[in-house]
Amino acid sequence: xxxxxxxxxxxxxxxxxxxxxxxxxxxxxxxxxxxxxxxxxxxxxxxxxxxxxxxxxxxxxxxxxxxxxxxxxxxxxxxxxxxxxxxxxxxxxxxxxxxxxxxxxxxxxxxxxxxxxxxxxxxxxxxxxxxxxxxxxxxxxxxxxxxxxxxxxxxxxxxxxxxxxxxxxxxxxxxxxxxxxxxxxxxxxxxxxxxxxxxxxxxxxxxxxxxxxxxxxxxxxxxxxxxxxxxxxxxxxxx
Amino acid sequence: xxxxxxxxxxxxxxxxxxxxxxxxxxxxxxxxxxxxxxxxxxxxxxxxxxxxxxxxxxxxxxxxxxxxxxxxxxxxxxxxxxxxxxxxxxxxxxxxxxxxxxxxxxxxxxxxxxxxxxxxxxxxxxxxxxxxxxxxxxxxxxxxxxxxxxxxxxxxxxxxxxxxxxxxxxxxxxxxxxxxxxxxxxxxxxxxxxxxxxxxxxxxxxxxxxxxxxxxxxxxx
Numbered sequence: 001x002x003x004x005x006x007x008x009x010x011x012x013x014x015x016x017x018x019x020x021x022x023x024x025x026x027x028x029x030x031x032x033x034x035x036x037x038x039x040x041x042x043x044x045x046x047x048x049x050x051x052x053x054x055x056x057x058x059x060x061x062x063x064x065x066x067x068x069x070x071x072x073x074x075x076x077x078x079x080x081x082x083x084x085x086x087x088x089x090x091x092x093x094x095x096x097x098x099x100x101x102x103x104x105x106x107x108x109x110x111x112x113x114x115x116x117x118x119x120x121x122x123x124x125x126x127x128x129x130x131x132x133x134x135x136x137x138x139x140x141x142x143x144x145x146x147x148x149x150x151x152x153x154x155x156x157x158x159x160x161x162x163x164x165x166x167x168x169x170x171x172x173x174x175x176x177x178x179x180x181x182x183x184x185x186x187x188x189x190x191x192x193x194x195x196x197x198x199x200x201x202x203x204x205x206x207x208x209x210x211x212x213x214x215x216x217x218x219x220x221x222x223x224x225x226x227x228x229x230x231x232x233x234x235x236x237x238x239x
Numbered sequence: 240x241x242x243x244x245x246x247x248x249x250x251x252x253x254x255x256x257x258x259x260x261x262x263x264x265x266x267x268x269x270x271x272x273x274x275x276x277x278x279x280x281x282x283x284x285x286x287x288x289x290x291x292x293x294x295x296x297x298x299x300x301x302x303x304x305x306x307x308x309x310x311x312x313x314x315x316x317x318x319x320x321x322x323x324x325x326x327x328x329x330x331x332x333x334x335x336x337x338x339x340x341x342x343x344x345x346x347x348x349x350x351x352x353x354x355x356x357x358x359x360x361x362x363x364x365x366x367x368x369x370x371x372x373x374x375x376x377x378x379x380x381x382x383x384x385x386x387x388x389x390x391x392x393x394x395x396x397x398x399x400x401x402x403x404x405x406x407x408x409x410x411x412x413x414x415x416x417x418x419x420x421x422x423x424x425x426x427x428x429x430x431x432x433x434x435x436x437x438x439x440x441x442x443x444x445x446x447x448x449x450x451x452x453x454x455x456x457x458x459x460x
Contacts, residue, residue, distance in 0.1 A: 050360050076366035086361035099375060100365035145361075152365060206358050 001026045001156060001187050007056035008133070009042055010131030016042050018211040019055070023154075031198040031219075034208035035234060040191045044158050048078045048090065059157045061155055065070060081151030082160040086142040087133040087148070093163055094238050095119065096127040097148045104152065112151075117145040143177055150181075157181065158189040195239060199223055206232045240345050246424045247431050254428075257414030264328075264410060265397040268335035269343075272396070273389070275336060276343025277284045281373065283348050294344070301341035307402050310334040314406045319445050331403035331410075347386045350381035383454045390447030401436075411435060 002024040002113045009141050010019040016039045024030050032040045047058060049071045058065045060074045079166065093239045099115035101107040101156040107115075120126045123143040125136075133141055142162055149157060162170045175197050182188060182201050192198060198205055198219060205222040207230075216226045223239070282294035301309070314330040325333075354377050362372030404413035415432040419425050 009276040048364055050364060072368060075364055076413055078364075080361075082357060082361065084357055086355075087358035088358065088376055088380075090363070090383070102368060103371050103375060104366040149365070 001028070001060050002189070003057075003059045004043075004047070005059075007040070007046055007053045007058065009046060009051060012055045016211050017157065017202075019044070019056075020211075020213050022206060022209075022213060022216075023186060024189055026155075027201045028186055029182045029186075029190070029201055030206060031202035031204070032189065032191045032206045032208060033193070033222075033234075034214075037047055038208040039211040040103070041160050042229045043202075044189060044191050047156075047158055048075050049081055050080075065214060068072070076152055078156045078158060079152060079154035080158045081142070081145050081149055081160065085133070085145045085165070085166050087141055087145055089133050092130050092132055093125065093136070093144050096133070096144060098153045100148070101151050115151055116147070119150050120144070122150075122180075123147045124162075124173075137170060138166045139173045142166065142174045146174075146177055146181075147177055151216045154185045156189070159188065159192065161191050161193070163192065163194060165208040193212050193238070195223070208235070209234070243424055243427055246422060247429045250418050250422075250424075250428060250431065253416055253429055254411065254435060257409060257411035258439065259399065260318035260408075261400055261410040261412075261436075262439065263334060263407075264331055264400045264403065266340050267332045268400065269393050269396050270392055271332070272339025272343050272392075276345075277378075279340060279344035280347025282352065283344060284351060291364070298341045301338055302345075305367065305368065306334070306338050306399055309338055310402055310406060313337075323414030327403075327406050327408040330406060331400070331408050333394060335338065335383050335400055338399075339392060342392055342395075343389065346385050347381065349388075350385035351377055352385055354380050366453070369372055378450060386447060386451050386454060390444065390450075393447070397440055398436065 004020055004022040007017050007020045007035070008015070018045055020039075022030075022043075032043065034040050042051055046053050047060065049058075049065050055145055061077055063074050064069050065071055066076055082236065091099065093118055094132040096114065098109075098112040099120060101115060103111060104175065107165055116124060116130050119127060120129055123146055125140060126146070127145075128136060128140065133144070136144065144164075162178070163174050171194070175194065178188070178190070178197075179201055190198075190202070200217050200219075202234070204216060207222060207226075209230050213233045215222065217224060223235065226235060250338060279294045279297060282290050283298070284289045285294070310330070312329065313334045314325060318324050358376050358380070361371055362376045363369070367375070399408060401412035404416065407413065409417070411432060413430045419428050424430070
């Protein structure tokens with residue numbers, strides 16, 4: 001579904017990604033872990049070209065990210081959830097969710113609204129459809145953000161530290177929504193510090209450090225039998 | 240000194256006609272200026288070198304030269320190039336809109352830049368184009384924030400429009416001058432002119448305050 005070939009990313013002199021090769025299969029849930037500054041978020045943001053790689057090739061669902069038209073096409077198929085939610089504060093919850101289907105897919109209003117309400121129901125927020133983002137808790141906002149991304153009927157969902165900005169008691173409600181998505185067979189790439197979640201939901205775990213992919217494997221291979229010393233020392237500090 | 244109150248009463252209708260013309264120029268210029276300013280403000284943030292540079296040159300030129308000189312350029316210098324006399328009303332509005340556009344452009348640029356960049360990323364990640372995100376997400380939010388500086392620009396333009404009196408265009412200031420030329424009532428007339436400007440700018444600033452408050456309440460829902 002997603003193929004990442006020799007991706008480099010430099011911000012000025014800072015070499016953030018130093019040649020990453022990775023592959024994400026259809027319906028696979030891939031969790032990317034690593035210390036902060038290791039380049040995991042940058043890698044995720046390269047997949048939908050919010051960051052343009054300095055070098056290398058990314059192909060999503062057979063579409064190479066080479067032209068502006070292709071990038072827009074890929075973005076329609078790839079949903080993204082941000083650490084800081086990034087809901088549109090001037091629009092109601094319902095309008096947040098239905099905006100992209102209406103403007104990008106040219107979906108009629110009634111249909112977009114129905115899809116939006118179904119998705120809000122799914123993330124447990126149907127009763128908040130007419131509220132505004134600032135009236136919601138962080139956990140609720142993040143669930144709206146997930147519904148908003150799902151409204152485009154994406155084939156892939158990217159999650160960039162979706163629970164890092166949340167109060168501890170709200171982490172679970174967001175992870176539960178993500179879990180149910182995974183069980184429905186959504187292809188997902190998740191950057192997170194929630195190791196319990198990674199272990200439970202992930203099909204594969206990638207460990208990154210200093211812009212390199214150090215090790216990858218099943219959750220069990222990484223969390224219980226890591227081969228690389230870097231991986232072991234990172235996990236020993238956080239588990 | 241003799242204060243001729245009767246002169247004020249007699250001149251007032253004429254001055255009010257001039258005030259109407261001032262309102263007209265200001266309304267036209269600020270509306271056109273907003274349109275110009277919005278596009279130029281966005282252009283200044285463009286990634287395309289040539290668009291960005293052209294916008295910057297325009298803004299720098301206008302802000303770096305006096306409005307009075309710009310009015311002269313359009314009314315006296317431009318006809319030499321196009322070989323045709325330009326109507327004072329057209330010249331006045333053209334000069335004022337082009338001038339206002341540069342200041343409004345900076346206001347828009349600041350407003351757009353004040354919106355969290357996560358908003359653009361969220362829009363783009365949903366497959367919306369840059370233009371769609373600008374229109375549906377960024378501009379509506381930016382617009383709310385720039386109401387106060389836009390109000391200031393409106394008031395500044397209303398006062399600066401007095402400069403078009405130099406090309407003989409009969410707005411409020413020019414009307415005052417003409418009445419004084421006939422009656423020698425400098426003190427009474429200039430006082431009246433100032434008073435009328437004050438009433439007009441005061442009204443606008445109250446209106447802007449009201450709009451700002453209303454949008455603030457809107458924000459809270």
